[in-house]
Amino acid sequence: MHADELFSWAFHKTSSKEIAEDLVQETFLSAVKGFKNFKSSSKPKTWLFAILNNKIIDFYRKRAKSSAIGSKGAEQNFTKQTNSYFDSNQNWIITGNEIAWEEEVHLLDDSEFNKTLDECVNKLPDNWRLAVVSKYLSDKTTDQICQEMSVTVSNYWQIVHRAKVMLKKCIDHNWQH
Amino acid sequence: MLKRILGTVTFSCWKITEMVESEAVTKLSIFDRIRYKTHLGVCKACRSYEKQSALIGKALSRLMSSSPQGVKPMDNLAKQKILDRISKNEK
Numbered sequence: 001m002h003a004d005e006l007f008s009w010a011f012h013k014t015s016s017k018e019i020a021e022d023l024v025q026e027t028f029l030s031a032v033k034g035f036k037n038f039k040s041s042s043k044p045k046t047w048l049f050a051i052l053n054n055k056i057i058d059f060y061r062k063r064a065k066s067s068a069i070g071s072k073g074a075e076q077n078f079t080k081q082t083n084s085y086f087d088s089n090q091n092w093i094i095t096g097n098e099i100a101w102e103e104e105v106h107l108l109d110d111s112e113f114n115k116t117l118d119e120c121v122n123k124l125p126d127n128w129r130l131a132v133v134s135k136y137l138s139d140k141t142t143d144q145i146c147q148e149m150s151v152t153v154s155n156y157w158q159i160v161h162r163a164k165v166m167l168k169k170c171i172d173h174n175w176q177h
Numbered sequence: 178m179l180k181r182i183l184g185t186v187t188f189s190c191w192k193i194t195e196m197v198e199s200e201a202v203t204k205l206s207i208f209d210r211i212r213y214k215t216h217l218g219v220c221k222a223c224r225s226y227e228k229q230s231a232l233i234g235k236a237l238s239r240l241m242s243s244s245p246q247g248v249k250p251m252d253n254l255a256k257q258k259i260l261d262r263i264s265k266n267e268k
Contacts, residue, residue, distance in 0.1 A: 003251050003256055003259070004248050004249070004250045004251050005248055006251075007249060007250070007251035007255075008248045008249040011249055017252075020251075021251065021252070021255040021258075024251065024255075024259070025255070025258065025259045025262060028259050028262075028263060029259075029262060029263065029266065032263050032266065033266075086189075086190060086191050089189060090189035090190060090191035090192065091189055091190040091191070091220075092190045092220075092222040092223070092226075094222060098222070098225070100225065101229065101232075102225050102228035102229045102232060103228070107232060107236065108232075108235060108236055108239060113236070114236060114239075114240055117233065117236055117237070117240065118240060121237070132237065133241070135237075136234070136237040136238050136240075136241045137241040137242075157195070157198065157199040158195075160198055160199075161194065161195045161198045161199065164194075164198055164230055164233060165194060167233050168226060168229050168230065168233065171229075171233075
């Protein structure tokens with residue numbers, strides 16, 4: 001029941017067959033265990049997807065933690081890179097290569113644009129990706145996300161800020177329209 | 178030069194891009210709001226960023242909540258494994 005849909009979703013989010021299978025398995029096990037918490041007012045599918053989304057975030061969180069030492073270096077590099085887009089007065093350095101893509105509302109339905117964005121998200125350091133994924137995938141409050149990521153609120157916003165600057169620049173460079 | 182003066186009188190571009198993100202804009206004092214708006218009024222790069230940031234946010238929300246196109250079936254072996262685990266847990 002819904003296994004294929006859940007698997008597709010988990011695969012789409014993690015790009016790994018094995019991890020997606022594990023996450024779906026954990027989802028069903030949690031669902032069986034927590035069946036008494038299931039409110040009949042919500043659809044089983046919605047409920048299962050909510051569990052799966054939490055599992056996906058857990059997966060990213062664990063990965064961010066386990067690679068904390070390795071990703072520190074990556075984070076530093078990305079921090080330097082985001083800094084490099086601004087001059088000593090912290091204003092944008094205009095290179096002339098900026099493309100105007102802000103006005104185009106139809107971009108939301110443009111599969112090439114979405115693909116580029118997806119690839120850009122995957123290039124982010126683990127912790128930055130976790131911040132972005134948590135912000136947009138879950139209905140958790142900022143406080144809950146911060147607690148799970150073990151960062152302060154201001155630290156969290158700094159990460160989201162840098163990640164967004166990085167995504168903008170990544171789209172500037174990689175998206176051909 | 179103009180940018181440097183702008184940075185002192187208003188905010189730096191870095192600060193503006195930070196404020197756009199954290200929704201701090203809604204909590205600004207009137208004075209700071211004028212500084213913020215003035216910056217956006219004269220800085221094309223930040224105006225552009227403000228819109229791009231919102232667009233990225235919208236696209237990410239969609240990307241994160243929309244199902245991938247076409248359902249990818251799960252291996253039968255993996256499904257069987259789940260059923261085995263569940264029945265084992267129930268015993």
